[in-house]
Amino acid sequence: MIPWEHLDTAPIPGEAGSLRLMRRGAEFSIQLDRNELMNSRLFGSEEALARLAAERIATIAAPRVLIGGYGMGFTLRAALGHLPLKAAVTVAEIVPAVLAWARGPMAELTGPCLDNPRVAIREADVAAVIAERGNAYDAILLDVDNGPDGLTRVANDRLYDAGGLAAARAALRPGGLLAVWSAHPDTAFSRRLGQAGFAVEEVAIRARGKRGARHVIWLAGRR
Template sequence: MLPWIQLDSAPIPGGGGELRLKQRGTEFSIMLGTNELMNSRLSGSEEALATLAWERIAPSKRPHILIGGLGMGFTLRAALAVLPADAQVTVAELVPAVVAWARGPMAEVFKGSLDDPRVKVHVGDVASLIHTYRHSYDAILLDVDNGPQGLTRSANDGLYDYAGLRAAKGALRARGVLAVWSSGPNPGFTRRLGTLGFKVKEEHVRAGKKRGARHVIWLASPDGGDGAAQP
């Protein structure tokens, strides 16, 4: 079997540790410590994040989609495959090196998706876009950290707490959807969404096409309510 070769490493802003990009033949892996965050052979749940969200908002005219987390581009590619030609896709990636890897050693994995005229890349925290732009997005797709139970940095928790979810709700257009990827279930997060007035559906999808761990995707649609006050 071919050995893994480390191609590069990059710090996560805010003291979240160090990402390592590794390659074995045509396979790529992004690691954080001993945890594999993503692998180029397992794309099923990341693709489902995009396709399930689009099913909720289709057909939307000139849809604007915000993707939090570039990763290996599977969510982006799946979104581009189903979105119309007049769509706009903003991808926010916190770690500059991940964007560089997408255009460099992993270019074959991304298959030119970053050059699609519908795509704009924002190198920075997706939270800043969510808090800045109100009623701007038809869908917000979050694949940040490990989901609501993060691994990399505590600042990511702000995406999934009450304040972060209220901001996401305010950033969505009418009939919009917040889609959140997670490595596993989180009943507390489900309750939080419901408390804030989201109509929530949980989808359990395989990491691979027909195999791999089961991941969770929340599809949360605002119903117009602000939810009960919470700390």
């Protein structure tokens, strides 16, 4: 068995914890302290987040899309593959080192996507980007935690509470879509989405093809 190699550690803005980038052969892992957040072998549900969102806004010729959290870039890569050529995609990533890793040791995964002319990168809190202006996006895709709670950053809780969902709804154009990735179901979050004025669909997706853990994607259309 090839041992894990610790490549780098990066602080999380505003938090005491840190992210660790690990490599084992061609496999990468990003960990919050000792807890694995993502692995380069398990990205099926991250790709599904983009694919399902793109399918639901497919009638829009030039959609504007916001992705919260770059991670390992699988959601961005899938979005570029499914969205039309006139789409404009903004990626908000608050940890600068994550983007440095994407251009450095993990460049072979999805790094070229960062230089796609349809993509704009913001080193910023996605909650702040959402709050900047209303009616800005046709879809907002959130994959910043392991679910609708602030695991990576306590401040991320505000994305998923009533105020955060109201802000997301205001940032969406009429008929826009909020898509949220989670490692687990959460009935309370589904209820909050409905109370915030969204029509909610909850989709179970495998992490790796037909195998692996079963993740959840909420597809919440602005009513």
